Amino acid sequence: MTTNDVIDAFELLDDWDARYEFIGDLARQLVPLADEEHRDSNLVPGCNTRTWLTADxxxxxxxxxxxxxxxxxxxxxxxxxxxLVPFQHQTPAQVLETDPSDYIAHLGLAEHLSANRRAGMEHFLERVYQLARAQQAANSA
Structure with a gap:
């Protein structure tokens, strides 16, 4: 799924109840973590809901x-x-060049999420970039 696919789907959905349902459906598209990856070192700091993220x-x-x-x-x-849609299956350099703010703004996420969820979103995005920088360094070594 691309950012345009997500934006198009959001535009087709009439209200935020339908959009939240769509967001919930997107969860099935996540590449799952192995049980042993549910560890503290993979937790995204600053998220109120325990959220794990890895990148390989x-x-x-x-x-x-x-x-x-x-x-x-x-x-x-x-x-x-x-x-993750704008970042998935990109090179580390592409991830680091990606600014998802237009994508997020177009979806209207900031206006429809609580302050805690918006803060968690920022922490999550920072972790995406951290993992890309680590992958880039590993590729250079």
Whole structure:
């Protein structure tokens, strides 16, 4: 799924109840974590709902990142899937060049999330960039 696919889906949905349902459905698109990856070192700091995020080279194309994530609630899992759309299957350099603010603004997320969820979203995005920087450093070594 691309950012345009998500934006198009949001535009087709009449109200935020339908959009929240769509966000919840996106949770199924997350690449799942293995049980042993549900550890403190993979927790996203600053999220009120426990959220785990990892990033490794894609098996089929090691130059690209495969993000895997999970969260304690289905809504947060869906939000995580929504936030990963612009970054998934990109090179570390592409991830670091991506500014998702237009995507997020176009979806209207900031206006429809609580202050705690918006703060968690910022912490999550920072962790996405941290993992991309780590992957970039590993590729350079």
């Amino acid at each position: 080279p894609e098996p089929a194309d090691p130059a690209h990142i495969e993000y895997r994530a999970d969260a304690e609630t289905s809504l947060v899992r869906g939000l995580v899937a929504l936030l």
